[in-house]
Amino acid sequence: xxxxxxxxxxxxxxxxxxxxxxxxxxxxxxxxxxxxxxxxxxxxxxxxxxxxxxxxxxxxxxxxxxxxxxxxxxxxxxxxxxxxxxxxxxxxxxxxxxxxxxxxxxxxxxxxxxxxxxxxxxxxxxxxxxxxxxxxxxxxxxxxxxxxxxxxxxxxxxxxxxxxxxxxxxxxxxxxxxxxxxxxxxxxxxxxxxxxxxxxxxxxxxxxxxxxxxxxxxxxxxxxxxxxxxxxxxxxxxxxxxxxxxxxxxxxxxxx
Numbered sequence: 314x315x316x317x318x319x320x321x322x323x324x325x326x327x328x329x330x331x332x333x334x335x336x337x338x339x340x341x342x343x344x345x346x347x348x349x350x351x352x353x354x355x356x357x358x359x360x361x362x363x364x365x366x367x368x369x370x371x372x373x374x375x376x377x378x379x380x381x382x383x384x385x386x387x388x389x390x391x392x393x394x395x396x397x398x399x400x401x402x403x404x405x406x407x408x409x410x411x412x413x414x415x416x417x418x419x420x421x422x423x424x425x426x427x428x429x430x431x432x433x434x435x436x437x438x439x440x441x442x443x444x445x446x447x448x449x450x451x452x453x454x455x456x457x458x459x460x461x462x463x464x465x466x467x468x469x470x471x472x473x474x475x476x477x478x479x480x481x482x483x484x485x486x487x488x489x490x491x492x493x494x495x496x497x498x499x500x501x502x503x504x505x506x507x508x509x510x511x512x513x514x515x516x517x518x519x520x521x522x523x524x525x526x527x528x529x530x531x532x533x534x535x536x537x538x539x540x541x542x543x544x545x546x547x548x549x550x551x552x553x554x555x556x557x558x559x560x561x562x563x564x565x566x567x568x569x
Contacts, residue, residue: 343393346389346393347390347393350386350389350390350393351390353382353386354383354386354387354390357379357382357383357386358383360379361376361379361380361383364376364379392517405448405451405528405529406448406449406450407446407447407448407529408446408447408449409444409445409446409447410444410445410446410447410449410452411442411444412442412445412447412477412484412486412549413438413439413440413442413477415447415449415452415453415456416438416456416475416477416486417436417438418453419453419456419457419460420434420436420460420473420475422457422460423460423461423464426464427464427473430464430467430468430470431469431470431471432464432467432470432471432472432473433471433472433473434472434473434474434475435472435473435474435475436474436475436476437474437475437476437477438475438476438477439477439478439479442477442478442479442484443479443484443551444551445483445484445529445549445550445551445552446529446552447529448528448529451525451528451529452525452529454521454522454525455521455522455523455524455525455526455547456522458518458519458521458522459488459519459522459545459547460473460488461518462518462519463488463490463492463543463545464490465492466490466492466493466494466542466543467490467491467492467493468492468493471490471491471492471542472490472491473488473489473490473491474487474488474489474490475487475488475489476489480548482548482550482551483531483548483549483550483551484548484549484551485546485547485548485549486546486547486548487544487545487546488544488545488546488547489542489543489544489545490542490543490544491541491542492542492543493539493540493542494537494538494539494540494541494542494543495537495539495543496539500535500537503519503535504519504520504523505520506520526547526549529549530549530550531547531548531549531550532547532548533545533546533547533548534546534548
């Protein structure tokens with residue numbers, strides 16, 4: 314017998330409950346790891362003070378080993394903090410907002426770094442873009458991760474283009490960089506938690522971005538070519554109650 318819609322809803326609810334339980338357990342475990350890690354880091358700092366200037370050759374070698382442990386402690390603490398943000402399950406506080414304003418804010422935040430790296434930032438933001446339902450904190454975090462990723466891909470300079478536009482179903486944001494790009498294998502794994510091609514990277518920035526976009530009922534797509542750059546496309550639905558006031562008057566061509 315075919316599954317009924319009610320049975321499908323029950324299964325989705327059961328899966329959501331399982332996810333919440335796993336997220337809570339993982340978060341509790343991360344907190345438990347942070348406590349002894351903090352003790353280790355603190356004692357390493359005290360030990361480094363004891364092995365300070367004026368020490369002999371043996372003490373200097375010991376200090377180098379202590380500094381390695383300190384570095385790894387800081388790395389683990391950063392990883393745990395990123396994981397706790399990723400695993401956190403919070404209800405969205407949605408209100409009508411402007412996608413243009415949010416991406417402009419993030420681009421302004423990274424403007425000094427972009428200028429220092431020789432990156433030109435081009436903005437093509439549709440002034441008539443309708444409002445969408447936004448959780449400001451969640452969306453801001455997702456956009457920060459994506460822009461940061463784009464800038465880090467252009468170590469020798471380049472161009473970052475931000476473009477907003479209407480689609481048949483809502484509004485979209487394209488973020489296009491002229492950076493190093495990705496091979497197909499890397500592109501397929503880029504949203505996997507803890508997968509990173511960067512030294513010291515947590516591998517949680519892009520998964521967190523996708524999680525934030527999908528929590529809004531949106532989707533994120535990527536096109537990338539090694540040596541030429543990457544294009545992220547974020548598309549957000551426009552709720553029917555907003556469409557009544559701000560119905561899309563023009564949509565992008567087929568293929569969006």
